[in-house]
Amino acid sequence: MSSWRRSFESICLSFGAILLGLLLFGLFCAAVGQNPFAVYGSVWKSAFGSWQTFQNTLIRAAPLMLTSLCTALPARLGLVIIGNEGALVLGGLGTISVGLVIGTALPPVLAQIVMALAGMVAGGLWIMAAGALKHYRAVNETISSLLLNYVAIALLNHLVGGPMRDPSSLNKPSTFPLPEAIMLGNMPGTRVHWGLLYGIVACAIAYVLIQRTTFGFAARTAGGNIRAARIAGLPVGKLTLIVCFLAGSCAGLAGMIEVAAVQGSANESLNVGYGYGGILVAFAARHNPLAAILMSLLVGGILASGGILQRAHNLPDATVLVFEGIVFLVVLFSDSLYGKIPFFKEKPLWVNPPAPPSSPGQEPVVMS
Amino acid sequence: MSQRRFIHLSRRQILRGLLATTAFGVTAKYGAGCTSASTPSASDSAAGSSAAGGDKPLTIGFIYVGPKDDYGYNQAHAEGAAGMAKNSPG
């Protein structure tokens, strides 16, 4: 029963929250002796002001879109998965392993597709493991996926420092580099790599899948009430595994992009916090894949403005984290306001429902 | 009761937010204006300095992977940069 008031409510609350966040951040800037309006101007200029600077935002937003799905999809099934970083690392490892084997044997487009599939399968299986532990062994999926992050990072360090190490990478151990020919380039006319398009498409597919298909309906039902879903005959186990696989494959794809479009090889730079950023984006977007696109852009913009805050305003490097933190806190807080503001409430069909007839037996008993 | 308090707070915040938006919009406009105005001057200074480097101060950029006060690798470089700026004031 959604109506314009409902949509209006979510738009107002989200934007209100972001504005409130900006306001609080302005107070913070004023407190450390900077003119908030000058800071707002710089932030706007460096994040969204011109096409040149907006590309900076887009570049930073691209991996977040994909990693946020790793939390957002299982959330619809009632699972809190935070293994994004691990799935991204595994995706990167899968990509480089397959990419180095293929080399230039296949035409570039085909090689890229195979690498993307490898990254997605690697990341997908990683998160599916957390889902399987949850379903078959009742291991808490939040804890297991978090711990799997550490396993993934240790695996990365081991492989990059040992078996897969390029001996010529002396002081920064890395794998052998991918051949230049099969690297993912930039989108024509921009300096933004194709990862952005992958991210937007993945979010759109995820949205359709969750909101517009019977599969998504089944997943949401199981997320709402797992017992009811079982009684209704939904294959909860299968759903858990599939959703976890899809979630992990999105983060794995982010790893593939980091390797094939940015780094060119796998090394410790894979693990720079895109996964953790994705968790925040997913929660702030209320696990809605389309909102995740916008949230990623917002976070990308905030991160893009981090440089100018340091360079032009002499604010400390942690300022951008304060900014991000404030915005997230306010956005999460705004969640609690849904349905509490009378203006946005659905108008009841009957304005004054008749008071239930009072029966003598139910009158309050007065103790004397 | 607590709900009502939240509502009032948020209304006030929305008002303030609206004020902030207006201000934000104005400054953003100003900022955007600045971009287009400052871009040529930036390339000017780059061109001027690369020619001979005399009139305008040279701009040198430093990027660190960690915080500038880590008592370690990054602090060593940041101290070096600060020392450089002190030794050659422009």
Place this chain on the structure above:
Amino acid sequence: MKLVEEANVPETTAVSESMRSMIDIDGAIALFPTSFGYFDPHILKMAAEYPDVQFFHAGGLYQEGKTPKNVASYFGYIDESQYVAGIVAGLTSKTGKLGFVGAKPIPQVLRNINAFTMGARSVKPTITTQVIFTGNWAEPIKEAEATNSMADQGIDVVTCHVDSPKVVMETAEKRGIYTSGYHADQSALAPKGYLTGAEWDWTNIYSQLAEELRTGKKVSDGTIPHILRGALKEGFCKISPYGPAVSAEAKKAADDAKAKLIDGSLVIYQGELKDNQGKVVIPAGQALKQTDPKLETMDYLVDGVLGSIGS
């Protein structure tokens, strides 16, 4: 000279974007992206895109004909400072056991471990250095654990090669053992136990480069060399002022060694040098100067170091 700075920039697209804004918005004519991991691919890409901007990178490998012309690589052989610090540590230690907390077994770290150990053994041949690798550049918990376990083993001087020596220094001071610093001066963190430390002297190098840039010199046309290397003599590195626990004898021995390193009469890596497996790594009669490319690929721990690379 106008200085623009950005800190906490990860080694990914973020650093490319930071470089781009510094050039496009601030009009920077020279950039110093200081982390080793910025080099490939980020600096290489940006240098190709902005041929008029000079890029200076700490530790990267400049390859003639392959690396863009406007890239220069600078780095110091700070193992000379570590050698001197090792002498101070060796003469201060009562137990004859030193400790070294390293991040990763890469050549730069191994050179520091080996030089520190050889410095100490040059004054007390029975000394050993226990080495623990934490696996990453910033692992505060593992660094603290490593330092504590070293103190438990009776090690009484620790030094390190991690991004921030803060945790190692503070933990060691708490445990009442001596410390030898790295990267910068950490005497404020361990006022009692700080002996000395191997420090960079970037102020010196950066001021020289800034002066050259001001007079119109460039990397791209070869008036500034592509490869800048040096040690104590060239002022790339130095040692921290001696702490209160350093004896007059140790100060003298260290100053003598420093003078010899500067005038070139002392070479750290000379044969016969064995690794800690007993294998000869530098045959007798051979001496490897700091600039020797063989040292850049070091993959061994010298005799006297307890620990292994393939951990």
